[in-house]
Amino acid sequence: MDESTRKAAKRRASERAVEAVTDGDMVGLGSGSTAEHAIRLLGDKVEDGLDIVGVPTSFQAREVATDVGIELTTLEETAGRLDVAIDGADQFAGGDLIKGGGAAHAREKIVDSAAQELVIVVDPTKRADVLDAAVPVEILPDARRTAADAIRALDGEPTLRRAKHKSGPVVTDNGNLVFDCDFGELTDPATLASALSELPGVVEHGLFLDLADVVYLGTETGVERIEP
Template sequence: MNDAATFKQQAGEAAAALVEPGMVVGLGTGTTAIFAIRRIAARWRGGELPGLVAVATSTKTAVAAQALGIPLLGDDMPRAIDLVIDGADEVDPALDLIKGAGGALVREKIVAQASDRVVIVVDASKVSDALGSKALLPIEVLAWGWEAQLRYLTGLGATVTAREADGRRYLTDGGNMILDCGFGTITDPAGLAATLETRAGIAGHGLFVEIADDVFVAGPAGVEHRRRSRTG
């Protein structure tokens, strides 16, 4: 295992220690979240987490969780979620995020907003001084009329690329496209998020502003647990 994978495993396993018996846990999507999922599964199989059930943020995560034996709730999410553990593509000092490289940004945000506590796991390479410095911003759009959204986003100053996979148009679990957008340094994540949310045809975006409660960052010095400062 290389250093990056080791750090991802350390962050994921540290967050998995937060899971308690009887919880409803949201399971994120991506290369760091999978380490948390594996650790949760091991604890469940070992009898540490009786009553645990989970909600998967993507088809890929659901398949992995089922293979590991984790019981899943239905897609209608009939119960409140206690805790979600997920990865991120970039984290700024305020613990705001860019997510969506794994293609599950809309479902990830639905689960995050429905959870009492949102825990993010990353390796140190994902930390930056400002969002957009390291990661493109994924924006999920309806396939119908998608080039209108491309023109709109270009008009906002983004360099836009329609995501592909294996030489074909990439489609999310919801059947939508993803436009990967380079805005450069995003000085006002909340403002850009609000602008994007007014546009018909945009199903969701990868800016997660004031959503994360905890971030576990793993690097050469170990695992750092960062907590959002809440006021008021």
Template sequence: MNMKKNAAEKAVEYIQDGMKVGLGTGSTAYWAIVRIGERVKEGLSIEAVATSKTSEKLAIEHGITLTPLHQIGRLDLTIDGADELDPELRLIKGGGGALLREKITAFHSDRLLIVADESKSVSSLGNFPLPVEIVPFAREWTYAALERLGCSVRLRLEEAGNLYVTDNGNYIADCEFGIINSPEQLEQELRGIPGVVEHGLFIGMADIAFIGRSDGSVDVMAITTKNNSG
């Protein structure tokens, strides 16, 4: 049973003709892009932007025409995945390395739809290491500042062993905090570190989550209000 595929296809049902749509990045967003491509072939007309070079390539392969960001304005919705989500739809994202572009796109969307399998739904965030995008300059200082927050830090590597470089030319520090008791406080502490470009805590941004279950069902979690005013 492909839980990710089921969740993604349920979310894609929310896309209507004429919408402006953000395309997320990752293994679950992959299935959303595939299904959107099928709907486009069936006659769906949308404008779309992608959150990574990988998603751009996938969208084009599936017949989805991408619109330059400066031409599209605000988005109706974005469909993206998550590495963890809690009952308040607070998220950890960035396992795919696109957290900065994903957060920019989510901020400029009227709705953020999250797709995930049941393993990503947790009672508290923190088992998944928190990705933090940092600039290359003085990375050792930024690394040390992150450690002072009480986490274990590991710079992400590519399969070949080289430092992983984001689409924006930065590095990813994967920070193991354990259970994050106050995501809001941690968010503020991370924002106070020069050298941190962005972090993978998405708080008050998600509107609806589609959770694929092993029995083939898809649970829908909705938030009626969110903190992001766009």
């Protein structure tokens, strides 16, 4: 799938996703290129009179939402409850997701978990029969050595994510580091998720299991609705 076709597929998925948002909703605003399409579409609806308040999942999501005129708040102000969240995924198999390509998965998981309905928007390149992409793991800087050793003990291979436009590693919005961890095919993602969560120094991992309520998969000709 070439880039223009993929971009069109993302937009189709986003167009379907924003239909879940109604007047007065508190909305979680996801991160990444596909979620950005959805935020901009919501901005168009706000300009036409839709009354919503958004909770961004990253600095990027905040910037886009502000640019298109969406009023923003925090989970503290919403009492930790949202009506709907729209987010993307780096890979999905059924209702299980891998997220964190933008290093925002810790806040994404907090916001997505707070939503009564989580809507995921993806293009066909994100679909898999079995999850096998590298799992992002956000770690405290002081845990770089110990967390890496513990991940290897789980049969994973951690690679410190390096920044593309500066010297040194990627630093998350929370001031932490990210390992991209190759575990091969994830035949038991739930067990791996639990094991990663228990490691000292791990802030959050990119396995989002049993959270999605619906996945909208944009295709070359339309949108496939998947209910996990």
